[in-house]
Amino acid sequence: MSGGFNEIHPEPTTFISKYIISFDHKVIAKQFLWMGIAFLGLGGLMAILIRWTLAYQGTPFPILGALLFPDTGGVVPPDTYAMLFTMHGTIMIFYAITPILIGAFGNFCIPLMIGARDMAFPMLNMLSFWFAFLSGAVLLTSFFLPLGAASGGWTSYPTLSTTLGSPGAGQTLWCVAIFLFGVSSTMGAVNYVTTVITLRAPGMGYFDMPLTVWGLWLTAILNAIFVPVLGAGVILLTLDRVFGTTFFLAGASATSGSGDPVLFQHVFWIFGHPEVYILILPAWGIVSDLLSFFSRKPAFGAKATALAMTSVTVLSTVVYGHHMFTTQMSPLLTQAFMTMTMTISIPSAIFFANWLGTIWKGSIRFDSPMLFSLGVVFVFGLGGLTGLHLGTVTTDLYLHDTYFVVGHFHYTMAASVLLGGFAGIYFWFPKMFGRMMNEFWGKVHFWGSMLGLNGIFFGMLMVGYGGMHRRTYNPFVYEYLQKLIPINTFITLSALFMGAFQIVFVINFLYSLIKGPKASNNPWEVGTLEWTIPSPPVHHNYDEIPIVRCGPHELGNPNLKTGRDFQYQTEELVEG
Amino acid sequence: MGLLAASVYGNWWQRSMPPTDISSNGQLIDGLWNYTTALCIFYFILVCLGLFGFSYLYSRKRHKTPYYTYGNKKQHIIVTAIIGAAVFLTIDLNITRIASNDLLQQFWKYPDPKTEKVLRVEVMAQQWMWSFRYAGADGKFATADDVVTNNDLRVPVNTKVLFHLTSKDVIHSFWVPNVRVKVDTIPGRVTRVWWDANVPGVYDIVCAEMCGANHYRMKAQLTVYTEKDFQKWVGSSQEIANITNDPDDVNQAWGWKWEI
Numbered sequence: 001m002s003g004g005f006n007e008i009h010p011e012p013t014t015f016i017s018k019y020i021i022s023f024d025h026k027v028i029a030k031q032f033l034w035m036g037i038a039f040l041g042l043g044g045l046m047a048i049l050i051r052w053t054l055a056y057q058g059t060p061f062p063i064l065g066a067l068l069f070p071d072t073g074g075v076v077p078p079d080t081y082a083m084l085f086t087m088h089g090t091i092m093i094f095y096a097i098t099p100i101l102i103g104a105f106g107n108f109c110i111p112l113m114i115g116a117r118d119m120a121f122p123m124l125n126m127l128s129f130w131f132a133f134l135s136g137a138v139l140l141t142s143f144f145l146p147l148g149a150a151s152g153g154w155t156s157y158p159t160l161s162t163t164l165g166s167p168g169a170g171q172t173l174w175c176v177a178i179f180l181f182g183v184s185s186t187m188g189a190v191n192y193v194t195t196v197i198t199l200r201a202p203g204m205g206y207f208d209m210p211l212t213v214w215g216l217w218l219t220a221i222l223n224a225i226f227v228p229v230l231g232a233g234v235i236l237l238t239l240d241r242v243f244g245t246t247f248f249l250a251g252a253s254a255t256s257g258s259g260d261p262v263l264f265q266h267v268f269w270i271f272g273h274p275e276v277y278i279l280i281l282p283a284w285g286i287v288s289d290l291l292s293f294f295s296r297k298p299a300f301g302a303k304a305t306a307l308a309m310t311s312v313t314v315l316s317t318v319v320y321g322h323h324m325f326t327t328q329m330s331p332l333l334t335q336a337f338m339t340m341t342m343t344i345s346i347p348s349a350i351f352f353a354n355w356l357g358t359i360w361k362g363s364i365r366f367d368s369p370m371l372f373s374l375g376v377v378f379v380f381g382l383g384g385l386t387g388l389h390l391g392t393v394t395t396d397l398y399l400h401d402t403y404f405v406v407g408h409f410h411y412t413m414a415a416s417v418l419l420g421g422f423a424g425i426y427f428w429f430p431k432m433f434g435r436m437m438n439e440f441w442g443k444v445h446f447w448g449s450m451l452g453l454n455g456i457f458f459g460m461l462m463v464g465y466g467g468m469h470r471r472t473y474n475p476f477v478y479e480y481l482q483k484l485i486p487i488n489t490f491i492t493l494s495a496l497f498m499g500a501f502q503i504v505f506v507i508n509f510l511y512s513l514i515k516g517p518k519a520s521n522n523p524w525e526v527g528t529l530e531w532t533i534p535s536p537p538v539h540h541n542y543d544e545i546p547i548v549r550c551g552p553h554e555l556g557n558p559n560l561k562t563g564r565d566f567q568y569q570t571e572e573l574v575e576g
Numbered sequence: 577m578g579l580l581a582a583s584v585y586g587n588w589w590q591r592s593m594p595p596t597d598i599s600s601n602g603q604l605i606d607g608l609w610n611y612t613t614a615l616c617i618f619y620f621i622l623v624c625l626g627l628f629g630f631s632y633l634y635s636r637k638r639h640k641t642p643y644y645t646y647g648n649k650k651q652h653i654i655v656t657a658i659i660g661a662a663v664f665l666t667i668d669l670n671i672t673r674i675a676s677n678d679l680l681q682q683f684w685k686y687p688d689p690k691t692e693k694v695l696r697v698e699v700m701a702q703q704w705m706w707s708f709r710y711a712g713a714d715g716k717f718a719t720a721d722d723v724v725t726n727n728d729l730r731v732p733v734n735t736k737v738l739f740h741l742t743s744k745d746v747i748h749s750f751w752v753p754n755v756r757v758k759v760d761t762i763p764g765r766v767t768r769v770w771w772d773a774n775v776p777g778v779y780d781i782v783c784a785e786m787c788g789a790n791h792y793r794m795k796a797q798l799t800v801y802t803e804k805d806f807q808k809w810v811g812s813s814q815e816i817a818n819i820t821n822d823p824d825d826v827n828q829a830w831g832w833k834w835e836i
Binding site: 465 | 588591592593594595604605608609612613615616619620623624626627630631634635636639640641642643644645646647648652653655656659660662663664667668671672674675676678679683684703745746747749751753754756757758759760762763764765767768779780782784785786787788789790791792793795
């Protein structure tokens with residue numbers, strides 16, 4: 001297409017310009033990856049502490065407990081529990097998933113897969129990472145404040161998140177951190193959108209882009225539109241907290257003001273619902289591509305998949321009210337939001353059909369990236385279907401704020417996104433670092449994670465239907481919940497099991513980084529542009545900008561006479 | 577081993593069932609839940625058949641030559657369209673229809689105190705306590721003879737109870753799991769909910785919305801009385817209220833005039 005603006009910035013010469021203040025999209029991708037994995041570990045540890053509290057109430061957490069909570073002899077206290085689940089949500093969404101799926105894969109894959117030498121705005125890209133880093137630092141600092149970090153839930157509903165319910169400065173720093181993160185995401189998003197529109201290699205139409213790029217592009221569009229809304233929301237919240245305004249404070253016995261706490265929920269979920277699609281769209285894209293690559297046949301209905309993802313993107317902007325059914329919006333709005341929410345199942349059904357169509361009559365290679373992709377189809381099936389119960393107003397009146405919700409969104413946002421992210425890491429690791437990851441330990445990691453996370457999240461669906469509500473330090477003060485203790489213990493054991501298998505991943509990742517066998521240019525034998533260049537690519541990726549002549553999923557063409565079963569995108573399509 | 581697994585699992589299935597439904601319309605929610613779940617299981621089985629079936633049949637070992645297709649032939653498009661249409665008809669249209677009917681005919685059809693027998697209760701939530709206010713002998717709220725209880729709600733059996741709720745400080749959510757529905761209590765707003773309880777007994781009232789460190793302790797008790805017992809309780813509580821109500825006590829003066 002255009003490809004006109006494609007300047008090569010000079011190769012860095014010093015350590016700082018090469019690895020720290022780098023303008024190179026590949027280095028920035030790795031920076032995001034490291035940051036994401038570090039926060040993933042931290043968020044995961046918090047999850048374990050939360051689960052420990054729910055299963056072994058009053059029992060000190062082994063080893064770490066005595067260190068972290070000396071006042072209570074190692075038992076997690078109630079206020080710390082609130083802080084833990086607030087920070088677990090914040091860290092996982094903004095500081096683990098976003099950097100890995102969007103920061104790392106967005107930066108790494110977009111320019112390489114569309115045949116560009118770098119992002120459209122390399123400096124903006126560098127700033128995007130350092131704003132994210134700064135934001136993470138601010139968030140971590142808040143743990144060391146006298147009253148600790150924010151503890152009003154990751155949704156931070158006022159008036160709990162105003163000085164009335166959270167007097168400590170932790171909540172203010174939370175707002176600042178989220179705002180900084182919003183700046184980072186917006187800069188990244190503008191960059192991705194521009195790059196995809198202007199820097200596609202000559203010959204590459206929108207439907208010649210790999211579906212990974214489609215997913216990342218749609219994500220970036222949603223990010224660019226809706227993250228600023230959250231930014232506005234947290235600014236208003238900060239004004240309420242620090243400068244005494246009353247945007248979200250209404251007149252009540254203990255509060256005064258002419259604002260409305262529900263306003264924040266609207267602002268939050270206008271952003272928040274697209275956000276869940278922001279997180280899942282890159283994973284959908286990656287899975288759509290990998291299923292085709294490892295089935296050795298073209299993606300089934302690739303155009304329909306791209307369009308279905310686009311319609312989900314559009315629909316995601318008009319369904320946010322289903323998070324607020326219990327606040328009693330007007331009946332018209334409530335019914336409208338329910339109906340719109342339900343329509344999302346149509347495009348979802350279409351790309352599910354296309355995913356299964358892709359592996360149908362393939363010649364499937366079960367390498368670890370493929371196993372993780374198939375895992376996504378399984379867990380996203382469960383996660384998507386349980387959304388039906390919550391999008392329906394009447395059943396939501398029972399299920400809202402129970403563990404059923406927690407199980408549902410962990411299946412979609414945690415399980416699917418995590419497995420999709422791992423699929424991507426195993427798949428692009430050779431291109432990123434020039435070495436192969438260990439296949440056997442990859443498979444062990446997959447089965448361990450898959451068993452563990454289904455134990456955790458299906459257990460959550462069960463206790464949620466049983467009536468266990470969210471964010472409770474000790475649900476068993478209620479008599480009707482005591483029958484759920486054994487299931488909660490099982491969930492916790494599953495969490496420990498799954499956590500243990502992530503150690504396998506970390507060791508495999510670090511070992512392969514140093515000692516893994518050298519990767520060839522194209523270890524997976526697929527034809528998208530990034531596999532035409534050396535692993536890892538040189539500083540400016542492409543010596544010559546490639547010319548695209550066919551689609552990204554040309555595999556298994558019976559007319560091929562080259563001895564390969566796939567075609568590079570730079571080759572003319574062989575027709576019979 | 578299998579038997580053990582089955583007994584554990586059967587036991588867990590029982591354990592994960594919601595608390596007994598004691599309301600006149602909770603079965604609508606349970607019924608829709610069952611219908612939705614049955615559909616989910618059906619579609620999930622289809623996904624699994626495709627996922628595991630194709631993975632087995634078309635592994636590299638069993639199926640050497642892949643079928644080269646873009647999935648854009650007429651029959652492919654028809655099959656995909658049928659799946660989309662089936663989902664639209666069985667899920668979207670039907671669930672939305674059932675839920676809308678239930679809302680209009682039951683959950684949003686607030687009983688009218690002028691035309692039918694309704695017990696009216698004002699609820700105020702605060703960190704971390706529920707307060708309930710009955711109109712008292714004069715039938716008017718925010719007067720000196722109101723009966724006010726804390727963390728203790730008592731209602732007669734088989735009678736519609738209409739709640740007007742608000743919050744003093746942060747957002748809470750008023751939930752009796754045994755009657756299924758919940759509603760948020762929001763500072764600066766009055767929200768409404770109604771239900772009736774058909775089984776006398778003692779039940780838990782839960783705060784479902786995160787409201788601070790002691791959220792988990794924001795627990796109240798619902799007692800469903802027979803009509804006779806309720807009248808007895810109302811009589812004695814009224815007497816106590818008449819003696820102990822202190823118009824200067826700010827903690828008691830939270831009531832408001834009932835509107836609508």
